[in-house]
Amino acid sequence: MIKYLLLPFFLLIAFCSAGRVQLSKQDVRGQVFRPFMLVDPLTARSLLDNDFESGTEDPWYDSSPNTVHWVVEDYSAPAANYPPPTPLNGTKYLRATRNEELSPGLLILRTVVFTALPGDVISFGFWIRSKYTGGNTLDLVVFMDGVETTLLALSSYSTSVNFEWRRMSTPILGESFTQPTDVTLIFYAYCGGDVNDAIAIDDIVVESNPGFKSSSSENKPAVKGAKMHQQV
Numbered sequence: 609m610i611k612y613l614l615l616p617f618f619l620l621i622a623f624c625s626a627g628r629v630q631l632s633k634q635d636v637r638g639q640v641f642r643p644f645m646l647v648d649p650l651t652a653r654s655l656l657d658n659d660f661e662s663g664t665e666d667p668w669y670d671s672s673p674n675t676v677h678w679v680v681e682d683y684s685a686p687a688a689n690y691p692p693p694t695p696l697n698g699t700k701y702l703r704a705t706r707n708e709e710l711s712p713g714l715l716i717l718r719t720v721v722f723t724a725l726p727g728d729v730i731s732f733g734f735w736i737r738s739k740y741t742g743g744n745t746l747d748l749v750v751f752m753d754g755v756e757t758t759l760l761a762l763s764s765y766s767t768s769v770n771f772e773w774r775r776m777s778t779p780i781l782g783e784s785f786t787q788p789t790d791v792t793l794i795f796y797a798y799c800g801g802d803v804n805d806a807i808a809i810d811d812i813v814v815e816s817n818p819g820f821k822s823s824s825s826e827n828k829p830a831v832k833g834a835k836m837h838q839q840v
């Protein structure tokens with residue numbers, strides 16, 4: 609009698625154990641080995657430059673939640689049926705790439721945690737186009753101590769007539785920072801579902817610039833308009 613009473617209990621234990629094993633395998637499959645994720649934050653800083661000519665986005669990585677993803681594309685073989693403006697250097701760049709239905713969605717491109725030095729500046733090339741003005745977005749955000757701060761918001765360049773690669777730069781830390789600080793950089797973007805919608809990034813450079821204060825007038829509006837919001 610006791611044996612029959614205990615049988616459902618043993619079956620439950622066996623079921624739960626099997627479930628745990630299955631989850632564990634899924635976790636392993638979901639992990640992509642990226643050597644740069646194992647380096648210390650100070651070394652990671654020195655690895656952030658990428659012109660995407662090698663065909664890989666490392667040490668930046670795509671963590672977009674839906675069907676739109678950052679994919680390295682070659683100018684000679686655009687996935688979206690029409691090429692971007694001629695790249696300023698090389699032939700490859702990172703492009704917001706949608707599925708066959710052109711489903712719109714959010715894109716996220718991250719760095720690992722790295723040590724930003726006071727005066728560090730990030731610069732990059734970008735191209736953003738949309739059927740309607742401001743229809744697509746590209747924001748650069750710095751994350752530290754649980755808070756995200758928007759460094760640049762570039763949706764104003766998203767128009768139907770934009771066929772131009774532009775270069776933008778911004779300090780990573782505020783002028784009040786005097787010590788090296790561990791941060792993450794994140795590009796947030798939204799790409800719509802129209803055939804004309806497009807976003808691309810190229811030639812990311814992170815470099816020291818001890819003399820940098822507020823520099824070019826092109827940077828001032830975005831930094832001045834920086835928004836603070838909690839990471840979710």
Ligand SMILES: [Ca+2]
Pocket residue numbers: 659660661695697698699700701810811
């Ligand atoms: Ca390139």
